[in-house]
Amino acid sequence: MLTKEFIGLVTEASGLSKKETEQLLTTMNAIVRENLVAGKAIQLQGLGALEVKERKARTIVHPRTGERTVVPSKNQLVFRPVANIKDEIKKI
């Protein structure tokens, strides 16, 4: 499903105007992004948590040449859904 359809669904469910939901959605996205880029975890109420985890730098070995290179550390996004959503989705 795409964003447009989703906005339609949300407007119906929340009783807000379409414009408002669009605005709210974009601001929500902005807030989430800012927090994540800053490395902070964020809780989406009733949905789950978005966290940023650090993947440590590691050395890898090229299997053929035996060359060793360093992969620099990076941050990765982790999404952990809330327990009841997890359960709900399991059965689908």
Place this chain on the structure above:
Amino acid sequence: MRRALAARAGVSEKKAGAFLSAVQTQLVEALKNDKQLKINGLGTFKLQAVAPRKSVNVTTGEEILIEGYNKLAFTPEAGVKELIEKGDRTPATEEREAVDPLRKLGAQAEEIVDLLGDLGQRPTEEKKAPKAKAPKAPKAPKAPKKKAQEAAAPEPVAAPEPVVAPEPVKEPEPVVAPEPVVIPEPVHEPEPEIIVQKPKQEKKHHFVRDVLICVVILLLLLFVGYFFLRQQLSGIIDSFIQPAQTEQVEQAPAASPAEPAAETAAEEAGSPQEQLTDESLEASGELDENRYPELITIEPMHEASRLAWMSKRYYGSKIYWPYLYDANRDILVNPSRITVGTPIRVPKLSKLQLDTTNAQTAARLEQLRIEAEEACRK
């Protein structure tokens, strides 16, 4: 979250709360319908099916079937992902990146050698080292134990520390770090470096040697194969030529008494042809009149043979092939394309006809050859 949203969007908290709860419920709905939900500017929520699998109850040893289920996965949008991966890099981490952006350890080892050379000239700097010695000393001995190649690793190993705590207090450390790593034991460090480089060189030598050996063996094999083949081929050719010559000797006397019937038949067939050719080639005179009074044999054309071969076999030289063409002119339309199995009459040639020094014979042969070649072109 709700407050921040309300403040940012300039909407009442109530509305923001309604929005959030609606998002929550609708997200689940959307996933139920589509198994996938894409939100622009954020990412994609997706249902991932986990296949059912078998497992064993650890205590009882019974087999259990773990049923398949769905799990919710979230992948951030490409741009967002990049931003997150870079994250809030502190200046310390950035510096470390600058020091080793996926660089090969061999290059690092070379750098260390250079640094060592510089330090040997400037002994005053060694006094600064003791401060950094304390944290680095325990790591230096570990490195050579793991593997010689990892000797150069201390730099990346030491660097991650500041990432965890992005406090300005620890920042200065990495700045000093690259040097102290080298300084602590100038006596011990060179050893692992040599070990680092040695295996590589040895490997290269091995590789080059192996390739050379392979090439030499291949050449030898080729030579041996070539000589072997040549010997065999020459053997085959010899065996082909020798029986041909013996045949020629054997068949010549054998044919005439054995096949008188065939001869007469061939003569009968040959005579009208002679007359025809006589008419067309009156000029050649004596040679034509008693051209082919007798036949040695009638040989069916076999594969890969040709008139010249037959001429060589029966008359001893290839140059007499035009006679064969002449004798079989009625059958052969194109002397260079004879169907296999065509019966070729092999006439007995007189001494005069075989004498190439005789001008008349030579001219006759040449003329026949030209005619045959013309027939070829048709």
